[in-house]
Amino acid sequence: MTPEVRVIGIVGIPEVHPGDDLAALILDAARRQDTLPIDGDVLVVTQKVVSKAEGRVVDVHTIEPSTFARQVAAETGKNARHVEVVLRESRRIVRMDRGVIITETHHGFICANAGVDASNAGGPGLLILLPEDPDRSAEALRVAIEERAGVRVAVVISDTFGRPWREGTDEVAIGVAGLVALKDYAGQRDPYGYELRVTQVAVADELTAAAELVTGKLERIPAALIRGYHFEPGSGSGRDLVRDPDRDLFR
């Protein structure tokens, strides 16, 4: 049988506001286009609508920048209030150079500006923060979809990160529910009996990259269903994808 995976964009999800029932908005939109989730689907949801529904939005005008934030802003050409929000969302600065601030967030993710972003935020001066606990966000969506649609899906919350060495952004999984985030090949052998060099594949990240092919950045499609991918069910976490600092040569 021909292996095939389908990536289905969910269009028609309205503008999301704090307190909105995101699972309901996603299911309503999926129903309207006749693509309700089925058992075994992976629902990929972009971070921005999750954060909006959870009220993780800050009006930059309400923020008082610290002295350090003002210094960094002057160095990098950024807005001092914006920098202050980035610093508050960070537990460590990984690199600060050439107008770029790479930090480690309180979750442990390493990304530009602690994931704080003004684009697609909903208005001038608004900044969107990452969800407080993206795994919890994913699990809440997973449970809500099981309860309301009667189907068992996995959920991945995606965000757009840059990376060292390579141009362009890539999608990554920051929150995971219902699937194992890393596919483990340890000890398995190739068809020639040779033990595989690759032992762990970041399947949760691959799922977010596949979803981005339909969600895009301007299309107002904040969610996609991935159908036909045989994932390993389990209680994975976005944190499984964060390398232990002791094993990381590039912190």
Next chain:
Amino acid sequence: MTPEVRVIGIVGIPEVHPGDDLAALILDAARRQDTLPIDGDVLVVTQKVVSKAEGRVVDVHTIEPSTFARQVAAETGKNARHVEVVLRESRRIVRMDRGVIITETHHGFICANAGVDASNAGGPGLLILLPEDPDRSAEALRVAIEERAGVRVAVVISDTFGRPWREGTDEVAIGVAGLVALKDYAGQRDPYGYELRVTQVAVADELTAAAELVTGKLERIPAALIRGYHFEPGSGSGRDLVRDPDRDLFR
């Protein structure tokens, strides 16, 4: 209309040997499963079969290790002949620590072991090297498919790389033909009029990640068609995805 992208694995491609006509093998297999490529498809082919067809295979027993290769092998617990091959495929060592050798290949890619790999190589002692010019490999496949099947597809050659900060491997595009590798949003605005923070999306990498959902590592599925993705036609290159050293904070 519901946006949908299909990722179709091509099964039944036989073991590939030096000199084989890879385009013919792929088309034959696709024909047998009734999924011949159509205009606008992206054909993603894993590096290993491309390298095999191009004869980029080395028998490690024929390699005489240098003094430096022996030293590195002793430090890292690797085979000295294998290390010698890695060094020959590299123009610079980026990091060498804790048993890991990260190098910059002659193409400019930064990856473990210069992309030299023994798994799925075809036999004991065999090492597969990256294609000499993966863009040329991609273009040759693109042209062959246009000539024989009469369809215009884009071709991406994928490989499996690790990355800093995150666990698990990810797929990347090392060769590209017929599409623009980076989708450029520079100057575009979100629905609220705010200029996008993300200006370049590594769509060629996203396509390889989507393909991995069906190709896997053990399934003997070295190629996939991606159908329904509206890429920008053009003469992209795998090198477009390599960050200029001057703009890279992590070399």
